[in-house]
Every structure is written in C-alpha cells, then in structure tokens.
Amino acid sequence: MTADVWLPFRADEIPGLPDGLSYRLWDGGPDYPADPADCAFYVVPYMKGAATAVRPLAAMTGVRVVQTLSAGIDHVQQGLDSLPRGVRLCNARGVHEASTAELTLALILASLRGIPSFVAGQEKEEWRSGFYPALAGRSVLIVGYGSIGAAIEDRLAPFECARVARVARSWRTTARGPVHPLTELPALLPEADVVVLSTPLTEQTKGLAGAEFLGRMKDGALLVNVARGPVVDTKALLAELESGRLRAALDVTDPEPLPAGHPLWHAPNVLISPHVGGSTSAFLPRAKALLARQLTKYAAGEELDNVVLTIA
Numbered sequence: 001m002t003a004d005v006w007l008p009f010r011a012d013e014i015p016g017l018p019d020g021l022s023y024r025l026w027d028g029g030p031d032y033p034a035d036p037a038d039c040a041f042y043v044v045p046y047m048k049g050a051a052t053a054v055r056p057l058a059a060m061t062g063v064r065v066v067q068t069l070s071a072g073i074d075h076v077q078q079g080l081d082s083l084p085r086g087v088r089l090c091n092a093r094g095v096h097e098a099s100t101a102e103l104t105l106a107l108i109l110a111s112l113r114g115i116p117s118f119v120a121g122q123e124k125e126e127w128r129s130g131f132y133p134a135l136a137g138r139s140v141l142i143v144g145y146g147s148i149g150a151a152i153e154d155r156l157a158p159f160e161c162a163r164v165a166r167v168a169r170s171w172r173t174t175a176r177g178p179v180h181p182l183t184e185l186p187a188l189l190p191e192a193d194v195v196v197l198s199t200p201l202t203e204q205t206k207g208l209a210g211a212e213f214l215g216r217m218k219d220g221a222l223l224v225n226v227a228r229g230p231v232v233d234t235k236a237l238l239a240e241l242e243s244g245r246l247r248a249a250l251d252v253t254d255p256e257p258l259p260a261g262h263p264l265w266h267a268p269n270v271l272i273s274p275h276v277g278g279s280t281s282a283f284l285p286r287a288k289a290l291l292a293r294q295l296t297k298y299a300a301g302e303e304l305d306n307v308v309l310t311i312a
Contacts, residue, residue: 003021003022003040003041004021004022004024004034004038004039004040004041005021005022005023005024005039005040005041005042005043005295006024006025006026006033006039006041006042006043006056007023007024007025007026007043007291008025008026008027008028008043008044008045008046008069009025009027009284009287009288009291010025011023011025013288014288014291014292015288015292016289016292016293016296017291017292017295017296018295018296018299018300019299020299021041021295021299024039026045026056027045027048028045028048028052032056035059036056036059036060036061037059037060037061037062038062039056039060039062039063040062040063040064040065041063041064041065041067041295041298042056042057042060042063042065042066042067043067043069043291044066044067044068044069044070044075044076045069046069046070046283046287047070047275047279049075050074050075050076050078053068053075053076053079054075054076054078054079057076057079057080057082057083058079058082060083061084062084063083063084063087064086064087064088064298065087065088065090065294065298065304066083066087066088066089066090067090067092067291067294068089068090068091068092069092069095069287069290070091070092070096070278071091071092071093071095071096071100071146071147071148071200071278072091072200072201072228073089073091073200073308073309074200074201074202074228076089080309080311083311084311085311085312086310086311087310087311088304088307088309088310088311089307089308089309089310089311090294090304090305090306090307090308091306091308092287092290092306093146093147093305093306094147094286094290094306095278095283095286095287095290096148096277096278096283096286097147097148097150097151098151098282098286099277099278099279099280099282099283100148100151100152100198100226100277100278101148101151101152101154101155102155102280103226103251103273103276103277104152104155104196104198104224104226104277105152105155105156105159107224107226107249107251107271107273108135108140108194108196108222108224108249109135110249110271111222111224111247111248111249111271112132112133112134112135112138112194112222113132113133113134114128114132116271135156135159135160135161135194136159136160136161137160137161137162138161138162138193138194139161139162139163139164139165139191139192139193139194140156140161140163140164140165140192140193140194140195140196141164141165141166141167141188141189141191141192141194141195141196142164142165142166142167142196142198143167143185143195143196143197143198143199143208144167144168144197144198144199144200144205144227145166145167145168145174145179145198146168146198146199146200148198148226149166149168149196149198150174150176152196152198153166153176163191164176164177165180165188165191165192166178166179166180167179167180167181167182167184167185167188168180168181168182169181169182169204182204185213186212186216189213189216189217190216190217190218191218192217192218192221193218193220193221193222194221194222194224195217195221195222195223195224196224196226197209197223197224197225197226197227197231197232198226198227199227199231200227200228201227201228201230201231205227205231206230206231207230207231207232207233208231208232209223209225209231209232209233209236209237210232210233210236211233211236211239214233214236214237214240214246215240217240217246219245219246220245220246220247221246221247222246222247222248222249223237223246223247223248223249224248224249224250225248225249225250225251225252226251226252226277227252228252228254229250229252229253229254229255229256230254231252232250232254234253234254234255234264237264238263238264238267241267241268241269241270242267242268244268244269246269247269247270248267248269248270248271249270249271249272249273250264250270250271250272250273251272251273251274251275251276251277252275252277253272253275256275257274257275258272290305290306293305294306
C-alpha cells in the first residue's frame with residue numbers, strides 16, 4: 001500500500017517532493033481527506049490552534065512521523081499519548097529563525113526609540129521630539145539560546161551592544177561566547193537593559209518570567225517575549241508595567257489571542273504584536289523546502305532532521 005502523507009499545502013505547490021507517496025491535502029478543515037488510520041506522515045496545519053493540531057492524532061494508528069511547521073511543539077503535546085510507539089516528532093528548526101529574529105529587533109528598536117509614541121503623535125499632529133534610549137551601549141540577555149536565540153544575536157551584532165549574555169538549559173560554549181545555565185539566570189537579570197525570551201514552552205519554562213524574575217530586572221529594563229505567552233506571568237507583568245518600573249514588547253501573550261478589554265492592551269509602556277514572529281513572506285519557501293527534504297529522506301528510509309522526540 002502507498003503511504004499517505006497529510007500536507008497543509010497542495011503537493012503540486014511543493015517543489016522536490018518524492019514520488020511513491022500518496023499526498024492528501026488537509027489544512028485543518030472539518031472533513032478529513034482520507035482515513036486517518038492510513039496516514040503515515042502527518043504535517044500539522046500551521047497556526048490553526050492546538051485543538052485542530054491534535055484532532056486526528058488518536059485515529060492515526062499507522063502514523064510514523066508528526067511534523068510541525070513551528071519551532072515549538074507545545075500545541076501537539078496533549079495528543080502525544082495517543083500515538084503509537086516509535087513515532088518521531090519533528091519541529092521546523094530552520095524555518096522561523098530569520099523572521100522571528102527580525103521581529104525581535106523591530107520590537108526592541110521600536111520600544112527603545114519610542115516609535116509607538118511617534119505614531120500616536122502623528123495621529124494627533126504632535127511633534128514629539130526629545131532624547132530616547134538607544135540600543136548601542138546596552139546590555140542584552142537572551143533567555144532561550146537555541147537556533148532562534150542565536151539568530152537574534154546575529155542581528156544584534158551590528159548594533160554595538162555593550163554585552164550580549166546567553167541562557168539555555170545547560171552550560172555550553174559557542175563561537176560568540178559562553179551560554180549560561182538557567183541556574184545562573186537570577187544573577188544575570190539585574191545586569192540586563194533588554195531581556196529577550198526565546199525559549200520553548202515546557203513545564204520548566206511555564207511562568208518562568210514571574211514576579212521573582214521580573215523583580216530582579218533593573219528599573220527601566222525592557223522585556224521582549226517572542227517565545228510563548230505562558231512563559232510570562234501576565235498578572236506579575238501587569239503589576240510591573242502599571243508601576244512604570246518595566247517596559248515590555250510582546251509578540252505572544254497569555255491569554256492568546258488577547259481578548260478585547262484585557263488590561264494588557266492599555267497598560268503603560270507595552271508594545272503588542274499579534275504573534276507574527278514567523279508569519280512572513282519567508283515562511284512558505286522555507287516550510288516547503290523543509291517538507292521536501294524531510295519527505296525525501298522518509299521515502300528513502302534515511303534519518304530525518306529536527307527529531308525532537310520519539311514516542312517510547
């Protein structure tokens with residue numbers, strides 16, 4: 001029997017797909033394109049929410065690979081218990097680094113240089129001149145130093161930062177310098193002018209930026225979240241924003257989407273973008289290239305890239 005592959009894009013729009021597989025189009029609609037039990041390779045629809053992502057998993061009794069198109073895998077986590085033993089879960093490492101790093105720099109620069117105030121001033125025909133903070137000479141702390149964190153630092157390099165510090169789960173060295181373990185985070189926070197969250201959402205990182213974390217940040221520091229909303233304790237952040245002690249730039253929030261009337265919308269010194277770190281013109285070409293590579297390897301019986309978990 002030919003193995004079914006469920007794709008969120010038309011197969012004829014993905015250059016380089018191997019022959020010998022049966023491609024089915026499913027982008028999260030109410031009707032499945034075929035019997036889920038016949039699906040061997042499932043590409044999770046992008047940005048359609050956790051409920052959609054996991055909906056067919058319990059019926060995919062023959063699935064061998066689950067491929068996300070996001071860097072994080074938290075949206076499929078709740079469906080993993082239903083998968084057969086040996087299923088490989090792969091993420092989209094290499095797809096979102098450029099776009100997310102671009103947005104991170106945009107949020108930092110816009111927040112420091114007062115761009116939201118200028119936009120508001122333009123609407124009111126007010127000339128809001130003055131002195132504003134620069135990124136040059138500032139200390140930046142990147143919490144979550146995977147491929148996205150490294151891409152962020154690459155783009156920080158020309159901006160003459162005084163220091164870039166890096167934090168991940170465990171200590172290691174890189175060409176740019178040491179990566180500190182999470183255990184050293186409390187000592188690093190008071191030194192940073194800008195703290196960037198680019199960590200995956202796990203049990204360890206959920207609520208990481210809570211009252212204690214935020215309380216260690218220096219007065220006037222900027223928190224930038226391009227990770228996941230629940231990495232930050234929203235209530236604790238609101239308290240710091242409303243006191244005027246901290247600033248924030250958030251591409252992700254908790255809850256998300258942020259509902260109308262939520263106090264975060266109008267909190268002082270906060271810039272919010274609607275989870276668009278990876279949603280750019282760079283996404284489709286990179287996503288399609290990843291799928292072509294992965295499916296070519298799968299058809300040839302080769303080791304896949306980006307395997308983050310194998311169901312035991």
